[in-house]
Amino acid sequence: MNANPSPLPADPGSIAVIPSDKSAAPREQILSGAIYLTNEAAKLCRVQPSTIRQAVRSGRIRGQGRPFRILGAELLKLV
Numbered sequence: 001m002n003a004n005p006s007p008l009p010a011d012p013g014s015i016a017v018i019p020s021d022k023s024a025a026p027r028e029q030i031l032s033g034a035i036y037l038t039n040e041a042a043k044l045c046r047v048q049p050s051t052i053r054q055a056v057r058s059g060r061i062r063g064q065g066r067p068f069r070i071l072g073a074e075l076l077k078l079v
Helices: 040-047 051-056 071-077
Strands: 035-037 069-071
Touching: 035 040, 035 071, 040 051, 040 071, 069 071
Parallel strands: none
Antiparallel strands: 035 069
16 A cells, blocks of 8 residues: 655646645635725735735726725726
């Protein structure tokens, strides 16, 4: 009995799909009428806060204040 503790497949011709922690976790729902701060928006969109700030500064999404306050409908444009 040869137990293979490795997640790699025994057959070298097959491909192993190893889910990451991010893909296994359920995604929280973005409410279009809610207002999110930069860090909250980043967590919901699964990106870095700098990515959200850059999207606001470039005009891809609208946000106001510091830290940016972003409407959920604007976040839905990113995902």
